[in-house]
Amino acid sequence: MSAETVDVLIIGAGASGAAMAWSLAETKMHIVCLEQGALMNPLAYPSTGRDWEARSTSDFNSNPNVRGLKTDYPINEENSPIKVANFNGVGGGTVLYAGHFPRFHPSDFRVKSLDGVADDWPIDYNQLAPYYAENEKMTGVAGMNGDPAYPSDNAQRLPPLPLGESGKVLAKGFNALGWHWWPSDTAIITEDYDGRAGCINLGACGAGCAQGAKGSADVTYWPHAQRAGVDLRTRCRVREITVGPDGMATGARYVTGAGEEKEIKAHVVVVACNGIGTPRLLLNSKSPQHPDGLANSSGLVGKNLMFHPYAWIQGMFEEATDGFAGPHKLMRSQEFYETDESRGYVRGYTLEIQRGMPPVRTAHTGLRHGRIPWGSGHHDAFRRMFNHCTGMVAVCEDLPEEHNTVTIDPVLKDSDGIPAPKIDYTLSENSKRMLQHGVDRATEILKAGGATDVYSEWPIPYGGWHLMGTARMGKDPSRSVVNEWGRAHDCKNLFIIDGSIFVTSAGVNPTNTIQALALYVADQMKQRLANATLFD
Amino acid sequence: MTRETPPAGHLLNETEWHTLRALADVIVPPSEKYGIPGAGDEAIAKTIVKDANYGDKLPRLIAALDTLNAMAEGAHRGEFAMLSHDQRQSVAFAFREEQPAAASLAEQLVTQCYYRDDRVVSSLGMELRPPMPAGYKVDNGDWSLLEQVQKRQPFHRPVG
Numbered sequence: 061m062s063a064e065t066v067d068v069l070i071i072g073a074g075a076s077g078a079a080m081a082w083s084l085a086e087t088k089m090h091i092v093c094l095e096q097g098a099l100m101n102p103l104a105y106p107s108t109g110r111d112w113e114a115r116s117t118s119d120f121n122s123n124p125n126v127r128g129l130k131t132d133y134p135i136n137e138e139n140s141p142i143k144v145a146n147f148n149g150v151g152g153g154t155v156l157y158a159g160h161f162p163r164f165h166p167s168d169f170r171v172k173s174l175d176g177v178a179d180d181w182p183i184d185y186n187q188l189a190p191y192y193a194e195n196e197k198m199t200g201v202a203g204m205n206g207d208p209a210y211p212s213d214n215a216q217r218l219p220p221l222p223l224g225e226s227g228k229v230l231a232k233g234f235n236a237l238g239w240h241w242w243p244s245d246t247a248i249i250t251e252d253y254d255g256r257a258g259c260i261n262l263g264a265c266g267a268g269c270a271q272g273a274k275g276s277a278d279v280t281y282w283p284h285a286q287r288a289g290v291d292l293r294t295r296c297r298v299r300e301i302t303v304g305p306d307g308m309a310t311g312a313r314y315v316t317g318a319g320e321e322k323e324i325k326a327h328v329v330v331v332a333c334n335g336i337g338t339p340r341l342l343l344n345s346k347s348p349q350h351p352d353g354l355a356n357s358s359g360l361v362g363k364n365l366m367f368h369p370y371a372w373i374q375g376m377f378e379e380a381t382d383g384f385a386g387p388h389k390l391m392r393s394q395e396f397y398e399t400d401e402s403r404g405y406v407r408g409y410t411l412e413i414q415r416g417m418p419p420v421r422t423a424h425t426g427l428r429h430g431r432i433p434w435g436s437g438h439h440d441a442f443r444r445m446f447n448h449c450t451g452m453v454a455v456c457e458d459l460p461e462e463h464n465t466v467t468i469d470p471v472l473k474d475s476d477g478i479p480a481p482k483i484d485y486t487l488s489e490n491s492k493r494m495l496q497h498g499v500d501r502a503t504e505i506l507k508a509g510g511a512t513d514v515y516s517e518w519p520i521p522y523g524g525w526h527l528m529g530t531a532r533m534g535k536d537p538s539r540s541v542v543n544e545w546g547r548a549h550d551c552k553n554l555f556i557i558d559g560s561i562f563v564t565s566a567g568v569n570p571t572n573t574i575q576a577l578a579l580y581v582a583d584q585m586k587q588r589l590a591n592a593t594l595f596d
Numbered sequence: 597m598t599r600e601t602p603p604a605g606h607l608l609n610e611t612e613w614h615t616l617r618a619l620a621d622v623i624v625p626p627s628e629k630y631g632i633p634g635a636g637d638e639a640i641a642k643t644i645v646k647d648a649n650y651g652d653k654l655p656r657l658i659a660a661l662d663t664l665n666a667m668a669e670g671a672h673r674g675e676f677a678m679l680s681h682d683q684r685q686s687v688a689f690a691f692r693e694e695q696p697a698a699a700s701l702a703e704q705l706v707t708q709c710y711y712r713d714d715r716v717v718s719s720l721g722m723e724l725r726p727p728m729p730a731g732y733k734v735d736n737g738d739w740s741l742l743e744q745v746q747k748r749q750p751f752h753r754p755v756g
């Protein structure tokens with residue numbers, strides 16, 4: 061059977077794949093996207109049922125090994141204190157994400173020049189700024205202009221998320237200390253936007269937004285991309301990217317949900333499988349032309365895995381907070397974002413404020429942190445905590461280190477027999493000091509806001525939701541996998557656009573930057589197609 | 597403690613079922629003050645077993661219950677569910693200390709089923725409904741609190 065041939069094959073329909081598909085659609089090329097997962101049905105999301113919290117421990121768990129759906133692939137993560145959080149389906153990780161959507165700072169692209177660590181990016185903030193704006197417009201972002209922690213921007217923001225009672229106590233804490241805070245840029249629409257209905261405070265953003273208010277890529281980019289003609293094929297898991305005798309990509313072999321082995325040919329292949337899935341696919345795509353895995357002559361495919369180690373800090377208050385209602389995010393602080401060597405570490409972190417907790421999570425958190433006992437004191441302790449706590453997380457910049465890796469596990473395979481990834485990750489001393497600093501400062505904030513009790517944890521063990529660095533971009537082919545516009549140095553018709561191309565991680569959530577980069581790469585491709593230099 | 601036969605089609609054997617209910621009651625006992633059952637209540641325990649039937653949780657739960665029974669045998673020469681209230685407490689607390697992963701699985705299953713039971717949810721003043729489609733109200737908050745930050749000069753780092 062002869063394989064069909066398309067112009068562009070995109071592998072992965074998550075945050076970056078969706079943005080690329082939408083942007084390229086205007087070229088009218090024949091674009092096919094293969095996605096191993098399914099199209100989501102918001103009517104079946106947990107928040108539509110009484111067992112909604114429980115489902116976060118099963119089919120909507122953020123760890124693929126716990127979730128264990130047929131559309132997932134297992135990950136050997138025994139050798140990592142931080143476990144992976146992802147979702148495999150149309151929308152990718154954004155189906156479960158909290159939607160915290162800040163931009164990087166200009167300084168994040170110049171880490172080596174400013175602080176003498178890691179590397180500078182081959183592009184800068186100003187190059188990405190128009191794509192940030194485009195991405196925010198496509199996604200629908202709540203927030204407020206004028207944050208003194210950022211340069212002024214051209215962003216179109218919807219009204220901010222409600223501060224609520226949690227915001228009140230926390231803002232009081234920050235203000236008492238004279239520290240920065242600002243309403244978060246969050247990919248949650250606070251009013252009807254682009255055919256989607258505004259947020260109704262379900263408080264279940266982490267298990268899929270049944271209302272469609274959260275800007276997951278399946279409800280933002282995909283409907284537009286599909287209407288513009290992109291052919292999205294679900295339950296198609298790519299086994300390997302194929303290459304020709306000249307080492308150029310020729311397409312892919314994949315397995316359908318029914319177990320059929322298929323092949324597709326493409327003039328251009330775009331990989332958008334995230335910081336774990338992408339190196340896995342490249343390393344599984346060995347050939348005589350690319351004996352160490354596709355596009356891996358630098359040996360850097362799968363190296364420099366970055367997560368953002370997180371610290372979690374919560375306080376209990378006499379007054380009621382928002383409890384279970386409302387989006388999980390509301391404000392951020394970047395008081396400790398930039399390097400200050402007197403703190404004992406380089407780079408910094410964002411404090412991302414969280415709201416309250418629904419009942420099951422309250423009970424579980426209280427039990428884990430010794431605030432709610434087994435036995436007779438259980439009910440009184442539960443009621444002291446329920447609707448009376450709020451807190452924050454510290455999102456710490458993770459520096460790239462080559463010993464933090466994604467490799468192919470010699471034994472583990474997914475349900476289609478495709479070798480699965482293994483991660484090896486160590487928390488650096490720099491990260492540990494930064495995490496502790498975050499805990500100490502957050503404790504001060506909570507106490508200044510009136511908390512009667514503060515408890516914390518770092519790193520958050522199941523907090524590996526930001527997957528970055530494993531196919532980094534750069535101008536030097538011996539020190540990077542893709543060039544400054546996302547094309548593989550070793551393979552001139554192969555592009556990588558997900559979080560794996562990050563050079564450094566910054567101290568903010570990555571998805572706005574991942575999607576802005578995908579739009580930027582798409583624009584570079586369109587310009588080079590127009591002047592016939594795409595494969596030069 | 598009196599014994600009831602486990603429900604038909606049960607995924608646990610009789611000993612496991614009684615052990616689960618007794619352990620759940622130690623973790624979350626009934627409360628007269630709030631007028632609510634313990635987590636060992638039959639309906640709640642059935643939900644626990646149903647929820648445990650996902651991934652590898654059921655075998656892990658059964659292993660945890662077996663361990664608990666072995667500890668009860670070792671300390672008091674009896675099945676966990678047949679011990680006195682105080683004996684169950686002491687064995688369960690020792691189990692929590694010595695088998696933290698198993699105890700944490702039990703806690704997770706117990707709380708995720710207990711705190712969605714109608715009687716318990718009502719006692720917390722919550723409506724008996726899922727979040728969707730009605731949603732909830734959240735106060736917009738006091739935005740005057742932001743004025744202090746708005747007065748601050750921009751402080752992002754220059755890149756040259």
Ligand SMILES: Cc1cc2nc3c(=O)[nH]c(=O)nc-3n(C[C@H](O)[C@H](O)[C@H](O)COP(=O)(O)OP(=O)(O)OC[C@H]3O[C@@H](n4cnc5c(N)ncnc54)[C@H](O)[C@@H]3O)c2cc1C
Pocket residue numbers: 071072073074075076077094095096097122145146147148149150151152153154155156157158159160161266296297298299332333334335337338341525526527557558559560569570571572574
């Ligand atoms: C619980 C949770 C909370 C989060 N919160 C935030 C937040 O608040 N803010 C933020 O910025 N980010 C957040 N994130 C992270 C965010 O989801 C990711 O940064 C983003 O989705 C990454 O985009 P991506 O395109 O790199 O990959 P993904 O969105 O992960 O998409 C990759 C897609 O590729 C598919 N794929 C992989 N391999 C194959 C293959 N071989 N064949 C076919 N398809 C394949 C996958 O199924 C998946 O759909 C969160 C993530 C989680 C899980």
Ligand code: SF4
Pocket residue numbers: 248258259260261262263264265266268269270271272273274386387388
């Ligand atoms: S709080 Fe808003 S964004 Fe979150 S799930 Fe509910 S409606 Fe969606």
